[in-house]
Amino acid sequence: MSSRDTMLKAIRKSQQEATPLPTLDQEWLTFEDPIDQFTKVLESVGGKCLQVSSRSEINDRLAEFPQFESANVRASTIEGLGLPTVSLDEIDDPHNVENVDFAVLTGEFVVAENGAVWVTDESLKHRVLHFIAQHLALVVSSKNVVNNMHEAYKRLSFGDRRFGTFISGPSKTADIEQSLVIGAHGPRSHVVFLVDDES
Amino acid sequence: MKHATAAAKFVANDERSHWHDKALWFVRSKRDRMVHSVPEWELLRETASAIKAHTMTHLADLLEQFEENATKLGVTVHWAKDAAEHNEIVHRLLSDHNVKKLVKSKSMLTEECHLNPYLEERGIEVTDTDLGEWLVQLRKEAPSHIVMPAIHIKKEEVGELFHRVLGTKEGASDPPYLAEAARTALRQKFMEADAGLTGVNFGIAETGGIVVCTNEGNADLGVSLPKLHIASMGVEKLIPKAEHLGVFLRLLARSATGQPITTYSSHFHGPRPDGEMHIILLDNGRSKLLASEEFHRSLNCIRCGACMNTCPVYRRSGGHSYGTTVPGPIGSILAPSRDAEEHSTLPYACSLCGSCSDVCPVKIDLHSQLLTWRHKIAAQGYVSLDKTVPMKFASAVFRRPWLYRLAGRVARNVVPWMPRFMLYNPLNVWGRKRELPEFPKESFQQAYARRNKTSGKGE
Numbered sequence: 001m002s003s004r005d006t007m008l009k010a011i012r013k014s015q016q017e018a019t020p021l022p023t024l025d026q027e028w029l030t031f032e033d034p035i036d037q038f039t040k041v042l043e044s045v046g047g048k049c050l051q052v053s054s055r056s057e058i059n060d061r062l063a064e065f066p067q068f069e070s071a072n073v074r075a076s077t078i079e080g081l082g083l084p085t086v087s088l089d090e091i092d093d094p095h096n097v098e099n100v101d102f103a104v105l106t107g108e109f110v111v112a113e114n115g116a117v118w119v120t121d122e123s124l125k126h127r128v129l130h131f132i133a134q135h136l137a138l139v140v141s142s143k144n145v146v147n148n149m150h151e152a153y154k155r156l157s158f159g160d161r162r163f164g165t166f167i168s169g170p171s172k173t174a175d176i177e178q179s180l181v182i183g184a185h186g187p188r189s190h191v192v193f194l195v196d197d198e199s
Numbered sequence: 200m201k202h203a204t205a206a207a208k209f210v211a212n213d214e215r216s217h218w219h220d221k222a223l224w225f226v227r228s229k230r231d232r233m234v235h236s237v238p239e240w241e242l243l244r245e246t247a248s249a250i251k252a253h254t255m256t257h258l259a260d261l262l263e264q265f266e267e268n269a270t271k272l273g274v275t276v277h278w279a280k281d282a283a284e285h286n287e288i289v290h291r292l293l294s295d296h297n298v299k300k301l302v303k304s305k306s307m308l309t310e311e312c313h314l315n316p317y318l319e320e321r322g323i324e325v326t327d328t329d330l331g332e333w334l335v336q337l338r339k340e341a342p343s344h345i346v347m348p349a350i351h352i353k354k355e356e357v358g359e360l361f362h363r364v365l366g367t368k369e370g371a372s373d374p375p376y377l378a379e380a381a382r383t384a385l386r387q388k389f390m391e392a393d394a395g396l397t398g399v400n401f402g403i404a405e406t407g408g409i410v411v412c413t414n415e416g417n418a419d420l421g422v423s424l425p426k427l428h429i430a431s432m433g434v435e436k437l438i439p440k441a442e443h444l445g446v447f448l449r450l451l452a453r454s455a456t457g458q459p460i461t462t463y464s465s466h467f468h469g470p471r472p473d474g475e476m477h478i479i480l481l482d483n484g485r486s487k488l489l490a491s492e493e494f495h496r497s498l499n500c501i502r503c504g505a506c507m508n509t510c511p512v513y514r515r516s517g518g519h520s521y522g523t524t525v526p527g528p529i530g531s532i533l534a535p536s537r538d539a540e541e542h543s544t545l546p547y548a549c550s551l552c553g554s555c556s557d558v559c560p561v562k563i564d565l566h567s568q569l570l571t572w573r574h575k576i577a578a579q580g581y582v583s584l585d586k587t588v589p590m591k592f593a594s595a596v597f598r599r600p601w602l603y604r605l606a607g608r609v610a611r612n613v614v615p616w617m618p619r620f621m622l623y624n625p626l627n628v629w630g631r632k633r634e635l636p637e638f639p640k641e642s643f644q645q646a647y648a649r650r651n652k653t654s655g656k657g658e
Contacts, residue, residue, distance in 0.1 A: 003278040003279060004278035007262075007434070007482045007486065008259050008263065011258050011259045014486050014489035014495075015257070015259065016255065016489075016492070016495055018253075018256045018257065019256050021249070022249035024246065024445065027239075029237060029239060094423060094424050098390060114459035114460035116464070130419070131420045132424075148445070149445040149446075149448050150442070153441055153442045153444060153445045154442070158468050159406075163468070164466045165464060165466060167462065168458075168459065168463075169462055171416040171463075172462055173330045173378055173414060173415050174456070175329070175331035175348070176354050176378060177354045177357075178347070181375050184382065184414065185382060185385060185389070185415045185416050186420065186463075187416075
């Protein structure tokens with residue numbers, strides 16, 4: 001018998017009496033001002049949220065960040081934003097985006113309760129950019145805010161071959177004596193732009 | 200080795216034992232603050248517990264569903280009945296792809312399988328990329344905690360280690376400086392790796408996807424550069440549907456480190472367009488545990504480590520004193536299920552205070568399972584003489600009221616006069632770290648009789 005069949009047989013034989021699935025239809029936590037909540041939580045985990053009225057404001061706001069100004073290599077997936085110095089579509093090997101100092105990418109929606117942004121590799125050739133860039137800016141419509149993770153999963157479907165992740169703040173570690181260090185392996189800073197006039 | 204013997208080494212350094220205790224209590228306090236900000240916390244725990252209970256009673260069907268859906272996404276699913284088979288599969292995959300260098304994110308399952316030495320013996324360079332895991336790897340140690348593997352190491356020791364291995368400044372112990380040195384060194388490892396291996400926090404039966412949670416981003420870096428992604432997953436990591444992640448991701452990081460969510464909660468549904476993805480499903484004793492009426496609930500564990508952070512014994516004795524991959528309360532239930540004789544002292548490394556059960560995000564009745572283990576271990580005769588002899592003696596005394604009264608009288612009148620060397624002799628294990636209380640002049644019965652007489656309310 002294959003290991004698969006051995007395991008399944010053993011598991012089937014070992015299962016205890018069946019119990020039902022609970023309902024997820026509950027009154028979960030919501031917020032009066034979800035954007036305010038998102039902003040506060042994101043700050044508490046080392047990130048920053050800036051609400052802007054339109055995309056055209058973003059380049060000016062980016063210019064206020066010293067890490068953006070001093071970035072030698074910039075990448076962006078949003079036309080007209082982030083003053084890119086490299087064209088991502090021309091890069092075939094993900095190892096070659098290792099030198100990106102500042103990346104401006106798209107987020108689909110944000111979660112108020114935990115400061116997370118849902119991002120995918122749908123329009124991004126190298127998903128590694130989210131994790132390898134020294135600094136990261138995510139651009140999301142301010143309409144796309146959910147209160148909690150239950151609402152988040154109501155928006156998601158996973159039928160296709162695809163990568164997606166919730167990112168909440170910059171990369172961090174506390175593995176040396178529980179002392180928080182921002183910038184473990186991935187981005188050292190993390191800013192989310194919530195844009196008002198997006199369809 | 201007995202837990203108490205191993206713990207004695209750790210507590211011999213009083214200062215370190217207290218430092219360790221405080222570090223973990225700090226994490227426990229962060230957890231409390233985070234939990235209190237979620238009004239429906241108890242509802243979440245109950246829901247999580249019920250989802251896991253359902254999963255475990257339908258596990259075989261759900262695993263088949265998971266395999267089918269993962270395969271549709273282009274993933275190759277492997278089945279390993281034990282650690283040896285798991286390691287062989289990993290090695291075969293690596294050989295087939297001519298992999299010389301492997302980067303790993305944190306995986307207690309590969310610790311359980313002792314994968315690193317297995318691969319290293321076969322000429323593969325393995326790098327654990329979670330900073331804490333890397334620290335213990337460089338020190339040739341096992342993790343002492345499942346979420347914070349290097350919680351037992353002081354920053355000065357990290358400084359010495361990095362000075363030796365990475366050439367950082369001698370005597371430097373500043374965490375940001377040391378973490379930066381690790382970042383630079385490990386980025387090199389990420390760039391050079393031929394394959395990435397991750398653990399799995401959750402496997403989703405309904406979609407065939409897996410979720411991996413990290414704060415550092417090391418799992419994502421490790422599997423987004425090379426083309427080969429191997430994910431090692433215990434069969435108990437399954438959940439039925441993606442929507443259930445809403446429950447578990449709200450609980451996991453809050454319970455583990457007091458964060459609202461981990462920095463990265465990555466959902467892998469199939470390989471990258473030009474890559475390959477393999478998921479290895481491991482049994483290694485899990486189906487046996489599933490059959491246990493008393494202990495099957497321990498499979499519901501989502502490995503947050505909250506029971507360790509709160510455990511008064513773990514905090515003071517350190518994770519290595521347990522001698523198992525998973526230490527602390529949950530480890531003390533899992534280990535005897537593998538080998539009750541070898542791990543017979545672990546269920547006694549517990550004050551039965553019940554704090555672990557209170558903080559467990561999936562409501563495992565940890566302390567009652569530990570008590571149940573004690574019954575079983577005693578029934579199987581694995582309890583040492585220093586526990587059984589006093590118990591037999593006490594039992595004999597308590598069964599005979601006359602002997603009980605006599606013993607009490609003798610103790611009250613004789614013990615206070617006995618010299619220390621007789622009382623605190625090597626046979627008195629209890630007295631090693633404790634002082635006897637001051638003995639009363641009269642017994643409770645005597646005091647009670649006198650009280651009734653003086654207050655005139657005798658019955």
